[in-house]
Amino acid sequence: MQPGEKFRKALELNSPLIIPGTINAYSAKLAERANHKAIYLSGSGVAAASYGLPDLGITSMNDVLIDVKRITNATSLPLLVDIDTGWGDADNISKTIFEMNKAGCAAVHIEDQVFDKRCGHRPNNKIVSIDEMKERLKTAVSSKIDDSFFIMARTDALASEGITGAIKRCEAYIEEGIDGIFLEAVTCIEEYEVFKKNLSIPVLANITEFGKTPLFNQNQLKEVGVDMILYPLTAFRAMSASAEKIYNSIIKDGTQEPLLDIMQTREELYEVLDYYNFEKQLDEQFENTKKEGS
Numbered sequence: 001m002q003p004g005e006k007f008r009k010a011l012e013l014n015s016p017l018i019i020p021g022t023i024n025a026y027s028a029k030l031a032e033r034a035n036h037k038a039i040y041l042s043g044s045g046v047a048a049a050s051y052g053l054p055d056l057g058i059t060s061m062n063d064v065l066i067d068v069k070r071i072t073n074a075t076s077l078p079l080l081v082d083i084d085t086g087w088g089d090a091d092n093i094s095k096t097i098f099e100m101n102k103a104g105c106a107a108v109h110i111e112d113q114v115f116d117k118r119c120g121h122r123p124n125n126k127i128v129s130i131d132e133m134k135e136r137l138k139t140a141v142s143s144k145i146d147d148s149f150f151i152m153a154r155t156d157a158l159a160s161e162g163i164t165g166a167i168k169r170c171e172a173y174i175e176e177g178i179d180g181i182f183l184e185a186v187t188c189i190e191e192y193e194v195f196k197k198n199l200s201i202p203v204l205a206n207i208t209e210f211g212k213t214p215l216f217n218q219n220q221l222k223e224v225g226v227d228m229i230l231y232p233l234t235a236f237r238a239m240s241a242s243a244e245k246i247y248n249s250i251i252k253d254g255t256q257e258p259l260l261d262i263m264q265t266r267e268e269l270y271e272v273l274d275y276y277n278f279e280k281q282l283d284e285q286f287e288n289t290k291k292e293g294s
Contacts, residue, residue, distance in 0.1 A: 003106035004148030007078035009247050010037040011202060014221055019204075024048040024067065025074035027165075027239075029272055038106070039075070041067055042232040045081035049236060061087045061096050065103055072104030080107040080150075082232075087113070090139045097143035107150035109182045109204075110140055112157065121163040125156050135207045137176040152204065154182035159212075163191055167175065167198050174201055180228070185212040193224040202227035209237060 001009075011017045019038045022028040023045040031039050042054035046064050051140075053059060064081065071079055074169040083102060086093035099114070100108055112133040114126045140151050153173040155197050168201070186192060190221040197204055198257050205226045207215060221229055242262055256263075270276060 002146050002148050003078050003104055004150050006076075007038055007080070007106035008148060010078060011227065016218065016226050018218070019080060019228055019229045019230045020235060021045055021230070022071060023236045023239075025070040025232075026272070027235055028071045028075040028077065028079075030235075030240075032077050033272060036077065038078045039071070039078060040080045040230060040232055041071060041082065043084050045233055045236055046082075059086060060117075061092070065099055068083050068100065068103045068105055078106030078111070079104070080230075081105045083108045083110050086110050086140065090135065093136055093139045094143040097140050097149070098145060099155065100188055101145045101149055105149075107152065108140075109152035109154045109180075110136055111154035111182075111184075112136075112173075125159065126187070127156055127160065130169055133169070134172055134176055137173055137178055141177045144220075144255055148226055150179045152180040152182045153178050156184045158183065158187075158191070159185050163194055167195065170195070170199055174199065180204060182206065182230075187212055187214070189214075189216055189220055189224055192221065192226050196225035204228040204230055206230045206232065209234060244284050254268070 014037055017038055018036060019040045020031050020036055021042050022031050022039045024040075028039055041064070043059065043064065046067050047053045047055050047059045050067055051059055051063065054264075061083070064083070068081055070078065083096050083100065086096050097108070105121050108119075112127045114128055136153070137153055144151070153170070155166055155169055155173070161169070166183075173181070178201065181195070181199055182204045183192070183195060184206055186205065192203065192205060203226055205213075205216070205221050205228070207213060207221075207229055207233070210216065217228060245262070246256060246259055251254055
């Protein structure tokens with residue numbers, strides 16, 4: 001089954017589909033062990049975790065592809081990837097879709113911000129015209145090498161154009177054959193309901209912490225018909241806070257011992273990585289090599 005088919009199947013069987021963010025191959029394996037059905041790679045997560053940079057369109061397609069390949073090699077879960085604005089003109093967008101397909105990605109979302117983009121929960125976001133975004137989407141859809149590849153349009157229009165303007169945009173975007181709508185910076189639960197009543201394709205709710213969107217729970221979002229719920233950097237924020245505690249403790253307390261209870265044990269790490277099976281295979285190879293050499 002193609003990655004896109006896996007994503008579509010997960011969406012069909014889970015209402016709503018819960019999609020946690022995974023910043024690297026290991027966190028993807030942890031999400032799979034927790035029985036998630038799809039995972040996400042955030043552009044902001046790549047910028048921060050892999051490059052130590054802010055989410056301001058600084059990282060490139062190739063930067064993101066490195067993490068995409070590592071994740072898709074480590075897990076069988078379908079991966080949704082943030083491709084920002086597509087990294088340039090039509091040729092760049094076409095190349096991006098091709099490369100994401102080839103790297104084993106299942107789905108992407110492309111946004112309607114200007115090329116010099118910024119986080120959707122920060123002020124002064126600027127968005128392109130409807131026609132320009134339609135061209136981005138037309139290029140993306142026509143560049144698929146697998147028909148099941150799932151393409152979403154993300155709109156940041158709600159903050160600047162209101163719900164009427166955002167719906168108008170989404171309706172125009174749907175004309176280009178996209179598969180889903182990613183709503184950014186929604187501020188009240190009723191807005192999701194209005195979008196669902198007016199749009200004919202699946203809608204994603206981005207439930208990111210410390211932004212403009214309240215932390216609506218899954219029951220609330222299900223009641224208003226949301227199809228996908230994204231937690232883009234939830235685990236990364238928890239990991240970062242825990243790591244900072246450890247770094248401070250090593251200096252302050254002269255030991256990590258007070259924080260052992262928040263650490264993953266060596267045995268738990270080995271279990272996630274299937275360490276003993278790998279070790280057994282290496283031992284068998286070593287023994288076979290010894291026999292061949294004797």
